[in-house]
Amino acid sequence: MTAALVAGKTLTLSEVTAWDQTVYWLERRPAEGGRTALMSWSETAGIVEVLPPQTDIGTRVHEYGGGAYAVGAQGIAYSDRKSGAVWLTSHTAAAADAGKDKEAHQIAGEAGLRFADLRFDSMGGGLLAVREDYRHDHAEPQAALVVLNHAALPEPAGQEAAGGVVLAxxxxxxxxxxxxxxxxxxAWVEWSHPFMPWEATRLCVARLERAASGAIMGLGAPCVLAGAGGQESLLEPRWTEDGRLLVISDRSGQWSVWQAGRGEADAVLTPCAVPQGEIGQPAWVxxxxxxxxxxxxxxxFLSVREGESQTVLRRADGTFLPVPGRPEQCPVPLADGRLVWLDAPPDAxxxxxAADMAAVPPQERILYHAAPAVLQAQDIASPVSLRFRVGDEQTPSGHAFFYPPTSSTACVPEGERPPLIVQVHGGPTARAQDSFSFKVQWWTSRGFAVLDVNYGGSSGFGRAWRERLRGQWGVVDVTDCIAACAHVVCEGWVDPRRIAIRGSSAGGMTVLVALAESSLFAAGVSLYGVTDLRALAVETHKFESRYLDGLIGPWPESEALYLARSPLQKAVRIRAPVLLFQGQEDRVVPLSQARAMAEALQEAGTPCILREFAGEGHGFRQESTIRTAFVEELAxxxxxxxxxxxxSGA
Incomplete structure (x- = not known):
């Protein structure tokens, strides 16, 4: 498992969908500077890169993107990462000249516009999208739901043509x-400051106004079906084929699927028959x-129990059937009824x-691999799901995955216990998962144990667990990581003298505070981590600009608390060596934060290395950056x- 394999040969797959008998997905390629290509598979054509090789698909709406392409009867629509423009090409052009220059035309976009969540109207009336508008002199970009015409933009395009028709x-x-x-x-969901989508959203419905041609022209008066009180997280509205509206809600204490009725006036949500576990995920993308x-x-349904995901088919007769494999997102159907998905198991x-669920047992088929199959099963560490006590509680409520060092060619020297890396996920409203990750396997294959912690605030364990972090970021997450670490030390699984803690983004802040609060850790590594909460409150992008209201307290009324919780103010108490990685183009956690932390640590006499990467933002995409970061952290x-x-990692 070389750094070259981890950084350049392994592709990041995402956003699997299907149209007719063809499967589509996005493929991020570190070896091509992090370019994201649109790929497809069909029985007749096999594996195909759908668009010209210079095409880089992506969107920066909310900075994290998602929903950057759509496939429908009208063709294939996609957002260009660099310009933010939306383009449309036909299935015929894509199939005839796959991977070559083909006839695609721009249907939206100009400087200052971004589009995401692209979805074709099933009646052919346009392309629906979420638009972020930076064109005007506002304190923040303006958000809207819009519909884009399928026709090519005229030259010059007016503002309405470039930005689409505003629906909401x-x-x-x-x-x-x-x-x-x-x-x-x-139907759609919307929310406003100071809430994040996992805190409070509104489910809305409005009647579509169409031209005689079927083109969407506008909306009638919207009706808020649920969420008006600001106490409920509603996500992912979807319609059944018989016109029932379903939505995810956490009104029961955990995300699950509810029915919102058949019409715009029916505001009573009723629970659906679902498998056990939490069904839903924080809407970061x-x-x-x-x-x-x-x-x-x-x-x-894709549900999470004890940190582990499972996908279940509820058949028309109400019985449940497990879907094989480990889908990362819920599968989608091909025209022949087979299901397709991105599989992310722990051991591959x-x-x-794809799977034919009508067969007994279901017939599975692997269509495409993210990387050459160079890893043997005996070299892959299997996660152990564990519970640990938080504070003085009698019944353990904390959760983590423990990975022992695993290698077919090496072992921990006799009489020694392995060093440990405590891994802190970002968000902080995200979760540690047990799917295969080079961020884990790179270390376990080299003799480290890894502990991946689902601290208070993590998703997948219900709203109450997420709410443990309300007003307590920098406290609960830190104490939970320390408690998880102490648990495996007490079990005798690791060497207590050789423990490091690492994390990215929000996890980087937890790392730095943990180093200040505990002597358990002999080293810390922060990747583009938060160091100055006051600066973050005023500098970060719109999507997260009020996130800290819930995690710390209202800004600026709680400014003293922001100061007290910031790692920058705790630098003098950090004695363990620190390694900082930071992208110079980061718009979520600016470069200034890493530089200020490095300076504070150096002034305190704490060994610190700051490694900056040109052309990188919040999350590394380039092969050279990823390779360098792995190798330098190991060293x-x-x-x-x-x-x-x-x-050397080459």
Whole structure:
């Protein structure tokens, strides 16, 4: 498992969808500077890169993007990462000249516009999208739901043509537009400051106004079906084929699927029959799919229990059937009824899979691998799901995955216990998952144990667990990580003298505070981590600009608390060596934060290395950056823990 394999040969697959008998997905390629290509598979054509090789698909709406392409009867629409413009090409052009220059025309976009959550109107009336508008002199970009015409933009294009027809505006954020099967209604979710979408959203429905041609021209008066009280997180509205509106809600204490009725006036939500576990995920990106209605009354659900995901098919007769594999998002159907998905198991690299669920047992097929199959099963560490006590509680409520060092060619020297890396996920409203990750396996294959912690605030364990972090960021997350670490130390699984803690983004802040609060850790690594909460409150982008209101307290009324919780103010108490990685183009956590932390640590006499990467933002995309970060972090631990890395990582 070389750094070259991890950084350049392994592709990041995402956003699997299907049209007719063809499967589509996005493929990010570190070896091509992080370019994201649109790929497809069909029985007749095999694996194909759909668009010209210079095309880089992506969107920066909310900075995290998602929903950057759509496939429908009208063709293939996609957002160009660099310009933000939306383009449309036909299935015929894509199939005839796959991977070559083909006839695609721009249907929206100009400087200052971004589009995401692209979805074709099932009646052919246009392309629905969430738009972020930076063109005007506002304190923040303006959000709207829009519909884009399929025709090419005229030259010069006016502002309305470039930006589409506004259907809904006034809220701070929009997501998940969904047209009813008969084309008469549009459902969506919206929310406004100071809430995040996992805190409070509104489910809205309005009647679509169409021209004689079927083109969408506008919306009638919107109706808020649920969420008006600001106490409920509603996500992913979807319609069944018989016109029932479904939505995810956490009104029961955890995300699950509810029915919102058949019409715009029906505001009573009733629970659906679902498998056990939490069904839903924090809306950091657009286009997520936690459930999927199927023809004939069946439905698919992706649920999380004890940190582990499972996908279940509820058949039309109400019985449940497990879906094989480990889908990352809910599967989608091909025209012949087979299901397809991105599979992310604990013991194999991600792959595109298909299954015939009508067969007994279901017949599985791997369509595509994310990387060459160079890893053997005996070299892959298997996660152990564990519970640990938080504070003085009697029943353990904390959760983590523990990975022992695993290698077929090496072992921990006799009489020694392995060093440990405590891994802190970002968000902080995200979760540690047990799917295969090079961020884990790189270390376990080199003799480290890894502990991936689902601290208070993580998703997948219900609203109350998420709410443990309300007003307590920098406290609960830190104490939970320390408690998890102490648990595995007490079990005798690791060497208590050789423990490092690492994390990215929000996890980077937890790392730095943990170093200040505990002597358990001999080293810390922060990747583009938050160091100055006051600066973050005034400098970060719109989507997260009020996130800290819930995590810390209202700004600026709680400014003293922001100061007290910031790692920058705790630098003088950090004695363990620190390694900082930072992209110079980061718009979420600016470069200034890493530089200020490095300076504060150096002034305190704490060993610190700051490694900056040109052209990188919040999350590294380039092969050279990823390779360098892995190799330098390994060398950092080697110097501290007394070993010489066996390879340069080339």
């Amino acid at each position: 505006s006034g809220a701070d954020f929009y997501a998940a537009p969904a047209v009813s099967p008969d084309g008469s209604l549009l 657009f286009g997520q799919r936690s459930y999927q209605p199927l023809p004939g009354g069946a439905c698919l 690299l991600p792959r595109i899979m 950092f631990y080697g110097r501290l823990f007394g070993f010489e890395p066996a390879e």
